Amino acid sequence: MKQMSHLDNIPSTPGKFKMEKSPYIHRLRWHSSLAKLTFWSLVFLGLIFLFFFRSPSNPLPSDPSRRSLRTYSWGGAAWEKRVRSSARVRSRNGISVLVTGAAGFVGTHVSSALKRRGDGVLGLDSFNDYYDPSLKRARQALLERTGVFIVEGDINDSALLKKLFEVVAFTHVMHLAAQAGVRYAMENPGSYVHSNIAGLVNLLEVCKSVNPQPAIVWASSSSVYGLNSKVPFSEKDRTDQPASLYAATKKAGEEIAHTYNHIYGLSLTGLRFFTVYGPWGRPDMAYFFFTRDILKGKSISIFEAANHGTVARDFTYIDDIVKGCLAALDTAEKSTGSGGKKKGPAQLRVFNLGNTSPVPVSDLVSILERLLKVKAKRNIMKLPRNGDVQFTHANISLAQRELGYKPTTDLQTGLKKFVRWYLSYYSGGKKAAG
Numbered sequence: 153m154k155q156m157s158h159l160d161n162i163p164s165t166p167g168k169f170k171m172e173k174s175p176y177i178h179r180l181r182w183h184s185s186l187a188k189l190t191f192w193s194l195v196f197l198g199l200i201f202l203f204f205f206r207s208p209s210n211p212l213p214s215d216p217s218r219r220s221l222r223t224y225s226w227g228g229a230a231w232e233k234r235v236r237s238s239a240r241v242r243s244r245n246g247i248s249v250l251v252t253g254a255a256g257f258v259g260t261h262v263s264s265a266l267k268r269r270g271d272g273v274l275g276l277d278s279f280n281d282y283y284d285p286s287l288k289r290a291r292q293a294l295l296e297r298t299g300v301f302i303v304e305g306d307i308n309d310s311a312l313l314k315k316l317f318e319v320v321a322f323t324h325v326m327h328l329a330a331q332a333g334v335r336y337a338m339e340n341p342g343s344y345v346h347s348n349i350a351g352l353v354n355l356l357e358v359c360k361s362v363n364p365q366p367a368i369v370w371a372s373s374s375s376v377y378g379l380n381s382k383v384p385f386s387e388k389d390r391t392d393q394p395a396s397l398y399a400a401t402k403k404a405g406e407e408i409a410h411t412y413n414h415i416y417g418l419s420l421t422g423l424r425f426f427t428v429y430g431p432w433g434r435p436d437m438a439y440f441f442f443t444r445d446i447l448k449g450k451s452i453s454i455f456e457a458a459n460h461g462t463v464a465r466d467f468t469y470i471d472d473i474v475k476g477c478l479a480a481l482d483t484a485e486k487s488t489g490s491g492g493k494k495k496g497p498a499q500l501r502v503f504n505l506g507n508t509s510p511v512p513v514s515d516l517v518s519i520l521e522r523l524l525k526v527k528a529k530r531n532i533m534k535l536p537r538n539g540d541v542q543f544t545h546a547n548i549s550l551a552q553r554e555l556g557y558k559p560t561t562d563l564q565t566g567l568k569k570f571v572r573w574y575l576s577y578y579s580g581g582k583k584a585a586g
């Protein structure tokens with residue numbers, strides 16, 4: 153009773169207390185306070201219940217901002233054996249590489265190329281549902297046939313990453329796991345922070361602590377050039393005007409890489425990919441969903457800039473990108489630190505990996521029309537304010553000089569290969585599509 157009158161005496165809103173004098177009002181207040189107490193107690197109990205009894209095996213995969221809640225099962229003798237066997241180097245002077253995002257578009261191609269030349273490869277992928285996970289599973293099946301095991305897990309899971317380094321002393325990490333897509337950043341900003349910032353930092357934290365430290369090559373993006381209008385884009389140009397949160401997180405990644413290189417002696421190479429396309433590509437990219445929609449007879453939106461200005465991209469074929477990635481791994485110097493301590497200066501690089509011949513999006517559509525033998529229903533619309541920039545164009549002389557990078561596939565040739573794969577994959581021949 154004492155407690156109640158005490159509660160009763162606490163004004164819910166400052167200044168209100170003195171006005172309430174009638175005993176009737178006091179009774180009402182007593183009831184409403186009891187009701188409030190009961191209500192908040194139930195809310196509190198509910199929260200405790202949610203916190204402690206939420207089933208970890210019931211993730212929320214359709215809400216990527218909550219990906220941190222997802223749990224995966226890993227570990228055990230059989231699992232470790234698979235990890236070891238996948239990462240075993242089978243050629244002289246081969247390297248052992250942890251490929252994050254291995255079930256992704258670029259990750260699958262890079263993993264299979266490394267495996268083909270006898271390197272040890274272990275994949276890591278969260279299989280999130282940003283786009284159709286069945287495509288990721290099909291890529292996984294493809295890699296499994298070549299002897300690459302993909303561990304299912306999140307780059308934010310330190311315990312898992314530490315375990316992987318305990319089992320295998322990876323010489324290199326090819327870090328391709330990321331939240332991709334420029335326009336989606338407006339829909340789900342949290343997923344970009346989760347993967348491209350928190351995930352990257354977590355990975356670097358583990359890499360800096362292990363002994364020996366691996367050399368790291370990772371995917372940055374052409375989008376870091378943002379509103380830069382000096383063409384072609386050179387690594388020396390300004391990258392402080394990102395036009396999307398995606399671009400901002402990739403740019404942040406480059407700065408984070410600088411820090412880990414500076415403090416811990418990690419060898420870090422960032423690759424600025426320019427609109428990569430090809431077989432086994434990403435369904436969220438324009439060339440991919442244009443193909444799907446043209447075949448379905450659905451209209452497609454083609455963006456144009458103000459005053460009918462052309463929107464263009466330096467589309468880069470996947471095989472050229474793979475060569476650039478492998479060359480970056482092969483020329484990466486060793487990290488200089490160990491066990492979290494820097495011993496000397498380490499390599500820090502950034503390269504453009506583009507094609508150096510931008511193509512207007514409307515020309516991309518014309519090529520697809522010819523290859524698919526179907527006329528597109530074109531809906532020309534003004535470039536929405538969604539993070540897209542008007543054009544990209546890579547200066548690749550640095551990559552040419554340092555990596556021997558030389559793209560050889562033009563858009564026409566590359567799209568032909570993509571369309572052949574697309575038709576085979578989606579006409580029921582999913583398994584045959586290679």
Ligand SMILES: O=C(O)[C@H]1O[C@H](OP(=O)(O)OP(=O)(O)OC[C@H]2O[C@@H](n3ccc(=O)[nH]c3=O)[C@H](O)[C@@H]2O)[C@H](O)[C@@H](O)[C@H]1O
Pocket residue numbers: 332333334372373374375425426427428436437438439453454455463464465513540541542
């Ligand atoms: O280089 C990168 O770093 C990025 O490349 C890719 O981004 P983008 O270059 O924007 O590719 P993509 O979406 O295929 O749009 C292609 C063109 O079609 C135009 N576009 C797009 C959609 C549409 O409906 N209409 C349209 O005209 C659109 O305006 C654009 O001009 C990756 O997705 C990204 O993850 C990142 O890696």
